[in-house]
Amino acid sequence: MSTFKAPKGTYDLIPPDSATYLAVREAIAAPLRGSGYGYIETPGFENVELFARGVGESTDIVTKEMYAFETKGGDRLALRPEGTASVLRAALEANLHKAGNLPVKLWYSGSYYRYERPQKGRYRHFSQVGAEAIGAEDPALDAELIILADQAYRSLGLREFRILLNSLGDKECRPVYRAALQDFLRGLDLDEDTLRRAEINPLRVLDDKREAVQKQLTGAPLLRDHLCDACKAYHEEVRELITAAGVAFEDDPRLVRGLDYYTRTTFEFVHDGLGSQSAVGGGGRYDGLSEMIGGPALPSVGWALGVDRTVLALEAEGVELDLPATTSVFAVPLGEEARRVLFAKVTELRKNGVAADFAYGGKGLKAAMKAAHRSGARYALVLGERDLAEGVVQLKDMESGEQTAVGVNEIVAELEARRG
Numbered sequence: 001m002s003t004f005k006a007p008k009g010t011y012d013l014i015p016p017d018s019a020t021y022l023a024v025r026e027a028i029a030a031p032l033r034g035s036g037y038g039y040i041e042t043p044g045f046e047n048v049e050l051f052a053r054g055v056g057e058s059t060d061i062v063t064k065e066m067y068a069f070e071t072k073g074g075d076r077l078a079l080r081p082e083g084t085a086s087v088l089r090a091a092l093e094a095n096l097h098k099a100g101n102l103p104v105k106l107w108y109s110g111s112y113y114r115y116e117r118p119q120k121g122r123y124r125h126f127s128q129v130g131a132e133a134i135g136a137e138d139p140a141l142d143a144e145l146i147i148l149a150d151q152a153y154r155s156l157g158l159r160e161f162r163i164l165l166n167s168l169g170d171k172e173c174r175p176v177y178r179a180a181l182q183d184f185l186r187g188l189d190l191d192e193d194t195l196r197r198a199e200i201n202p203l204r205v206l207d208d209k210r211e212a213v214q215k216q217l218t219g220a221p222l223l224r225d226h227l228c229d230a231c232k233a234y235h236e237e238v239r240e241l242i243t244a245a246g247v248a249f250e251d252d253p254r255l256v257r258g259l260d261y262y263t264r265t266t267f268e269f270v271h272d273g274l275g276s277q278s279a280v281g282g283g284g285r286y287d288g289l290s291e292m293i294g295g296p297a298l299p300s301v302g303w304a305l306g307v308d309r310t311v312l313a314l315e316a317e318g319v320e321l322d323l324p325a326t327t328s329v330f331a332v333p334l335g336e337e338a339r340r341v342l343f344a345k346v347t348e349l350r351k352n353g354v355a356a357d358f359a360y361g362g363k364g365l366k367a368a369m370k371a372a373h374r375s376g377a378r379y380a381l382v383l384g385e386r387d388l389a390e391g392v393v394q395l396k397d398m399e400s401g402e403q404t405a406v407g408v409n410e411i412v413a414e415l416e417a418r419r420g
Helices: 017-032 048-054 059-063 084-093 138-154 174-186 193-199 211-216 229-244 309-317 335-353 364-375 385-389 408-419
Strands: 045-047 068-070 078-079 104-113 125-134 163-169 264-271 280-285 301-304 330-332 357-358 379-383 392-397 403-407
Touching: 017 125, 017 138, 017 193, 017 309, 017 379, 045 048, 045 229, 045 364, 048 078, 048 084, 048 193, 084 125, 084 301, 104 403, 125 138, 125 309, 138 163, 138 229, 138 280, 138 301, 163 229, 174 193, 174 385, 211 357, 229 264, 264 301, 264 309, 280 309, 301 309, 309 330, 330 335, 330 364, 330 385, 335 379, 335 408, 364 379, 379 385, 403 408
Parallel strands: 330 357, 330 379
Antiparallel strands: 045 078, 068 078, 104 125, 125 301, 163 264, 264 280, 280 301, 379 392, 392 403
């Protein structure tokens, strides 16, 4: 056994479980690729200030959970705790917004890092697939992203998730609500840290999960009662578009999410089969984030869906994905000459798009056939000395057990014909 183990709160993705994670990533990405979203990949670490300004200095992510460090050159960097700020930074740096085709639609997939107490569904290293539509203020974009996420989850076979929806207002109506909420919070019995947070960003207090705090929030003013006419109209159009698409959602007037950059539309995907860590993904509109990090005004909207949490949701519903076998054909050579001939055939099969593997290490027939069964291959190619002399290979159907002699030079065509 190795002396080293994966760091606390992290995990290794290994076969066969890793195939499920790959299938989940592909299912989430598929509707995005079919809707004009291009792939983007950003570094695993960024300047600390990017997240401090964008995510918010008063958020738990920045104050408690971010892995920050100083390089030998004196730069202050942080492992990325979320994807939106990095993607927007990259889009601005590459001037994608100046290409003349707004919104810039991007999707991404990667690992993110937060230092928090590890538990099922909450890790210090986790995987997300995300999407961002940058540079347009349009309720149809907000609706599009919610619909695409719903489509992705349903394509996986998930049915027991819920979509929570709210509006956080904008720079016109949010300050009025902020003042009303602060007045309410100042009258509660809250600890010093929570009161300090209430002065910096009172919405963060609404997101506090502690029961002692939540009990006191009964009767707190709701943002929906303070929305300006423009925000009300915008939110109503988002709701109408989602409803017209047949996507069910629940209005949640207390939903604020854990990041400071959200404005107007905010939403969360939750699955009640996951216990306390019920959120499987979420997002919203962030019209002021570009300006926060030094860019021009670029109203934008996006989401991130947790791959880890989605896998747990599949398990909670008992959904088993129909994953293709990683190997279609497994070659079993018996003897050195057979080894040379079959290895060439395996290479040829791979060039023709057939997933093929080989009994490496000079295994005997019994051990090699066990390996063939473990591989999940539909067919085994067995080649011995007598077969070589006759110029044939034994093609065995691993499901039916039927075995057929096929000419060595005809095996590729025969397998392609059987695949249809």
